[in-house]
Amino acid sequence: MISVGLDAGSATTKAVLIKDGRKITQTIRPTAFDFISAAEIAYQEVLDHAGIGKKDVDHVYATGYGRNSIQFADKAISEITTHAKGVYHLYPEVNGIIDIGGQDSKVISVNDGKVTDFLMNDKCAAGTGKFLEYTARALEVPIDDLGSLAFDSETPASITSMCTVFAESEVISLRTRGFTKQDIAAGIIESIARRVAVMARQLELKQNVAFVGGVAKNTAIKSALEKELGISLYVPAEPQITGALGAALYNSN
Template structure:
């Protein structure tokens, strides 16, 4: 049986194909104005990567803010439920998942693939991936270089702003005082980790803890969050696909 999971997020669309629990194809695309077309394109890319045709897919489910646009998906769970199912498949012993996407961060307490409690930070960009994207532009560096640059920092620079707008002004001030970009990048990671850590503690930090979402690829942020939480985080091989994996598994189980 081949099941397909679609995570139609606000910024990207993830599609994954599982055969007997193993990934045979996956794709990620930027979500544009024509959401249904972008979803179809992501599915086609995953199908091509798997070397199959769409008719070979026996189960389809979708999650994410754009899940209603996924045609043919009868099962459309929330991202909270999909994330809990996906991380349990990848790390069966995980008790908490911290998922930091483009627009929001969330912490989910998990038990046997089910979400038992959760909290979401969706009111401020300073706790989401767009914050790092914005700060990368301010520092005039590539997003992919942000994490490695933060790891090179040798000085701790405090950042007081708790809002993305004010943080940008603070970064500009640090640039004008000739603060090293490495130290500024670390300060940004520390500030963001502080917000995510504070959010997570609202429902109690319970190891083992996994980190998912695109920001999990930022090693500078990972270090900052580990320091804030005082734990070593588990990182999936493809952290952006945790929800897609979860919903693909749910599709297969529903079938």
């Protein structure tokens, strides 16, 4: 049986194609303005990679922010459920998931791949990829350099503002006060980790916790979160695709 999972996220669109419960291929592309066409292109890409025609696909499942708009999907599933399923496929022993995406962050409590509780921060950009994007801009460094800069800091600056817009101003004021780029970068990373750790503690995630979503690629945030929670985190090789993977696996046990 062949099925495709599509994760129409706010920043990137992901597709995973599986055959008989095994991943064959995947793709990640920017969502841009039109998330329906991004999903269509991602779908076509995995078909092309696998050398499979549309008629051979048994099921298409959609998840992510734009899940309800993908007309050619058989079913729309929330990304909370699909992340749990995708992570379970990779690490069956996991009982907690931290997902930091482009516009929200979530913590999920799981048991054998099933969601037992979850929390989301989606009303405000603090603790999300957007927060990194804005503060990196205020620091005038590319977002990808933020992590390596942070590793070089010995005395991280303290960023206390809960609001992304005000945190941006806070970064600028730290610059004028003579803090180094490294210390401010470390402050930004600590701030996001602190914010997400509060949610993880609320769900009592204590061990076997996976860290997924685009922000999980940032190793400085991973270390800051590990320090904050006092545990080491599982990070998949491709932390962005667990939602699409879980969607593709929706029908299988």
